[in-house]
Amino acid sequence: MHIELPEKRYYGIGEIAKAFDVNASLIRFWDKEFDILKPKKNAKGNRMFTPEDIKNLQLIYHLVKERGFTLEGAKTHLKEGQKKTLDKFEIIRKLETIRTQLTNIKNQL
Numbered sequence: 001m002h003i004e005l006p007e008k009r010y011y012g013i014g015e016i017a018k019a020f021d022v023n024a025s026l027i028r029f030w031d032k033e034f035d036i037l038k039p040k041k042n043a044k045g046n047r048m049f050t051p052e053d054i055k056n057l058q059l060i061y062h063l064v065k066e067r068g069f070t071l072e073g074a075k076t077h078l079k080e081g082q083k084k085t086l087d088k089f090e091i092i093r094k095l096e097t098i099r100t101q102l103t104n105i106k107n108q109l
Helices: 013-020 024-033 051-066 071-108
Strands: 047-049
Touching: 013 024, 013 047, 013 051, 024 047, 024 051, 047 051, 051 071
Parallel strands: none
Antiparallel strands: none
């Protein structure tokens, strides 16, 4: 899953939920469950997610929704090999972007 969000310092939970095509309640739930998510809260108490949080949400989404991990399994996977997992995830995402670009170029020929 490739997430399209404009580059900003902070993202509201509504725009994140829309980008991931999930309910905001799921994002709030994951925020409570996963220590790697550290959104700031504004004066109203609304969560404001950083680009780093977005990367971690993509990783959580990948593990839970795409690979079928349980929440506990995803937590364990992240704790045991967070850097290694994140590196592999980044490589996969970059390769998917390159594939999409190459397909677009091929279609334009």
